[in-house]
Amino acid sequence: MAQPKIILTGDRPTGRLHLGHYVGSLRRRVELQNSGEFDKIFILIADAQALTDNAANPEKVRQNIIEVALDYLSVGIDPAKSHIFIQSQIPQLAELTVYYMNLVTVARLERNPTVKSEVKMRGFNTGIPTGFFTYPISQAADITAFNGTVVPAGEDQEPMIEQTREIVRKFNSTYDEVLVEPSILLPDNKSCLRLPGTDGNAKMSKSLGNAIYLADSPAEVERKIKGMYTDPTHLKVEDPGHIEGNTVFTYLDAFSTDQDFADFLPEYKNLDEMKEHYQRGGLGDMKCKRFLIKVVERMLTPIRERRAQYEQDIPGVYEILRQGTAAAEAEAAQTLARVKAAMKIDYFNDGALMKEQIEKYSK
Numbered sequence: 001m002a003q004p005k006i007i008l009t010g011d012r013p014t015g016r017l018h019l020g021h022y023v024g025s026l027r028r029r030v031e032l033q034n035s036g037e038f039d040k041i042f043i044l045i046a047d048a049q050a051l052t053d054n055a056a057n058p059e060k061v062r063q064n065i066i067e068v069a070l071d072y073l074s075v076g077i078d079p080a081k082s083h084i085f086i087q088s089q090i091p092q093l094a095e096l097t098v099y100y101m102n103l104v105t106v107a108r109l110e111r112n113p114t115v116k117s118e119v120k121m122r123g124f125n126t127g128i129p130t131g132f133f134t135y136p137i138s139q140a141a142d143i144t145a146f147n148g149t150v151v152p153a154g155e156d157q158e159p160m161i162e163q164t165r166e167i168v169r170k171f172n173s174t175y176d177e178v179l180v181e182p183s184i185l186l187p188d189n190k191s192c193l194r195l196p197g198t199d200g201n202a203k204m205s206k207s208l209g210n211a212i213y214l215a216d217s218p219a220e221v222e223r224k225i226k227g228m229y230t231d232p233t234h235l236k237v238e239d240p241g242h243i244e245g246n247t248v249f250t251y252l253d254a255f256s257t258d259q260d261f262a263d264f265l266p267e268y269k270n271l272d273e274m275k276e277h278y279q280r281g282g283l284g285d286m287k288c289k290r291f292l293i294k295v296v297e298r299m300l301t302p303i304r305e306r307r308a309q310y311e312q313d314i315p316g317v318y319e320i321l322r323q324g325t326a327a328a329e330a331e332a333a334q335t336l337a338r339v340k341a342a343m344k345i346d347y348f349n350d351g352a353l354m355k356e357q358i359e360k361y362s363k
């Protein structure tokens with residue numbers, strides 16, 4: 001039988017999702033979901049992972065589960081096609097993590113570049129929580145529990161997938177061929193790999209206050225885009241401008257289409273023509289920003305409308321999560337059973353072991 005194609009991906013519920021999430025992964029998930037090419041799709045709300053650096057702040061995680069669920073539904077994740085589920089409600093994930101921990105060295109975790117940079121960013125002044133340090137292992141459990149073959153995610157997740165693949169190989173060679181090696185599916189547009197914040201900082205994040213959220217109102221979007229970082233040397237409209245590192249153009253790279261030009265800025269056929277004019281001089285930042293506002297609004301309007309509908313039915317959203325979680329648990333339970341059988345630690349279902357020991361003691 002051909003390997004089933006299974007998507008597993010997710011996000012930490014530490015805040016609402018923003019445009020970086022959208023271009024880095026959400027948009028792709030919806031396309032893949034609607035392509036009909038996948039046998040199963042699991043979307044995880046990684047609350048247990050969020051707690052690894054929020055131990056004292058479970059309320060933040062608790063409040064953001066519904067926010068992330070609303071964001072998922074509003075971008076078009078369809079619960080009839082994709083199981084949306086809550087990580088902490090699946091005990092099998094914690095069990096798998098414990099067994100995988102034996103297959104990973106401390107030195108290997110210390111080398112994980114994403115963990116390294118996150119540790120640096122967070123500055124943990126009383127030391128790194130063990131749960132945080134080991135979260136790549138728990139993420140390997142998230143992926144393998146569902147036999148995930150494809151993980152649509154941003155480039156910061158690459159080291160996690162690599163580490164997962166190593167765990168899979170190690171498990172399979174140590175015990176038995178049970179686990180499936182996943183691969184990451186990165187955005188194909190380079191500017192979508194990591195969308196910068198509105199201030200030009202490499203990362204869009206809540207803590208830096210430089211994010212545009214999917215749920216932002218039109219007034220908020222307008223205010224944030226108007227205040228966006230551009231080219232500090234582009235002082236007068238006539239001055240030649242720079243595209244590189246110019247956040248407005250990075251966003252246009254990520255979002256604008258030729259149709260947007262036809263509808264909102266027909267003096268250019270496409271982004272290349274607009275860039276040329278900017279670099280030559282004579283194109284003002286405000287004009288670029290006003291175009292970007294229209295591009296982003298065209299994209300966010302249907303998302304906002306869908307969100308407003310789901311916000312009117314919070315019990316319905318919880319029901320979606322409950323059903324998604326039940327489906328996910330059934331799947332994870334099957335994998336855990338196979339893992340335990342391969343490790344030969346399912347003692348109460350192990351007839352061979354019983355027989356062996358009866359013989360041993362009947363001599």
Ligand code: TRP
Pocket residue numbers: 008009010011012044046049139142143151153157
């Ligand atoms: N690490 C991801 C994030 O920071 C969340 C996540 C947890 C995840 N488990 C996953 C992503 C499994 C992809 C696959 O948002």
